[in-house]
Amino acid sequence: MKPRIVIFAPYPKGTAPSQRFRFEQYLPLLEEAGYEIVYKSFLDQQTWSLLYQEGKYLNKAWGLSKSFFKRWRDVFQLRKNDILFVHREMSHVGPPIFEWFVSKVLRKKYIYDFDDAIWLPNYSEVNAKVHRLKAYWKVKYCMKWAHQLTVGNEYLANYAQTFNNNISIIPTTIDLENHHNLTTNYDKNPVVIGWTGTQTTLRYLDELIPVLSELEKEYDFVFRVISNEKPQFDLKSLEFIPWNKTTEIKDLAEIQIGVMPLVEDQWSKGKCGFKALQYMALGIPSILSPVGVNNKIVKDGLNGYLCSSTDEWKARLVALITNPELRKSIGQAGRKTVEEKYSVESNYGKYLEVLGG
Structure with a gap:
């Protein structure tokens, strides 16, 4: 019996391109191979849908509070032999309290995956308010505490090796069979x-x-x-x-x-x-x-x-x-x-x- 793979991701399944094309499209293949997949998003669908909208601050605060409570529950429900896969961060905002708890208190290994230079502040007018709640500095600790890193390219790997030498480069990929399975018409006008x-x-x-x-x-x-x-x-x-x-x-x-x-x-x-x-x-x-x-x-x-x-x-x-x-x-x-x-x-x-x- 293969162990469970518990995936900790910021966003609900099927919503964010970084998740969909980084690892979600592999999940059916992993299930076919005998793995049980447990998907744990930090944000629920409702909070995710309103987080970058103007106003609705009470709803956002309530949604984030629920997300933190749910994440603690997720952590305490982990089993002994679970394989932990963390994409970007265990909490969308705030310091790396969950990564620290998992690695230092529970003594569990986790795989840490990212596909952007997420240690750098990067925001626009659309997400400026949420940006203030982000802790970009936590990425180096998430890398340092991880058992294994998976990154999308050599630039990310070169940065990551300062904190962790156990790195695999896996490019962000395309599912040619089930998703990108059409081709363009070269003769179309205009x-x-x-x-x-x-x-x-x-x-x-x-x-x-x-x-x-x-x-x-x-x-x-x-x-x-x-x-x-x-x-x-x-x-x-x-x-x-x-x-x-x-x-x-x-x-x-x-x-x-x-x-x-x-x-x-x-x-x-x-x-x-x-x-x-x-x-x-x-x-x-x-x-x-x-x-x-x-x-x-x-x-x-x-x-x-x-x-x-x-x-x-x-x-x-x-x-x-x-x-x-x-x-x-x-x-x-x-x-x-x-x-x-x-x-x-x-x-x-x-x-x-x-x-x-």
């Missing part, structure tokens, strides 16, 4: 250039808007933004699609060119390139900023493009807008990259190795 992300990351598009504004005067295309908030861009080509879990793959697969602009900073260096991997999994040719892991995922001109300047962005966009065969060749090469290196199928064994260690 061409759809697309981007997907949350409202907190819309700012990364600022450098691209002048390029698109110039190009839409010469070329017929649609610029599709899939997000949970409508952007205020002055573009005649803009098409806003509200993010919807049930239609996200269909909405993405209608894109012929995927873009992922980033700024060169420490937070961006810690990102795991998931946006690019989503595009590439659907056969969408992708244009990225050469920041962090993007340089490892994409071989410029072979399975995607890396652009450092406005002129490069414009040239690559024009090339893909005007050449459907180029879109197809780059897109298919990108899909193959995901199949070989960034799919659930190609990385499942790494999780089994960590869980068995």
Whole structure:
């Protein structure tokens, strides 16, 4: 009989991309392998849905209070042989009291997983109030007390090794069989250039808007933004699609060119390139900023493009807008990259190795 895997995560199951594509898509495979999965989120669905809304402070305070009480109950219900897997943090806000209690009082080992530079403050106007309750300093202690670390890329591993040498790099991955199982139509007109992300990351598009504004005067295309908030861009080509879990793959697969602009900073260096991997999994040719892991995922001109300047962005966009065969060749090469290196199928064994260690 295999032991239980108890997963401690900040958010309810199926809500946060970091959880969905970091480990949740492996859970059915682990259950098939004989593991019992126990999922323990810090926030319940109601608290999660209102946490980043304006006002409702009493409801938020009550929800967070319940979350802390529930987390203590979760900890005291642990069994002797449980495998503990902590994604990012055991509590969404506050100090690492639960990680400390589990490791120092209960003397239990835990696997600590993260896929961003979460030790760095990173917030926008949307989550500024919640940011004040965060304890970014706790990440180093969560790493130090852990038995094993699993991180999304080499940049994160290089930082983590200061605190813990037992590190496995497991990229954030795509489920090509059950989720990203469509491919784009390379011959569709007008061409759809697309981007997907949350409202907190819309700012990364600022450098691209002048390029698109110039190009839409010469070329017929649609610029599709899939997000949970409508952007205020002055573009005649803009098409806003509200993010919807049930239609996200269909909405993405209608894109012929995927873009992922980033700024060169420490937070961006810690990102795991998931946006690019989503595009590439659907056969969408992708244009990225050469920041962090993007340089490892994409071989410029072979399975995607890396652009450092406005002129490069414009040239690559024009090339893909005007050449459907180029879109197809780059897109298919990108899909193959995901199949070989960034799919659930190609990385499942790494999780089994960590869980068995």
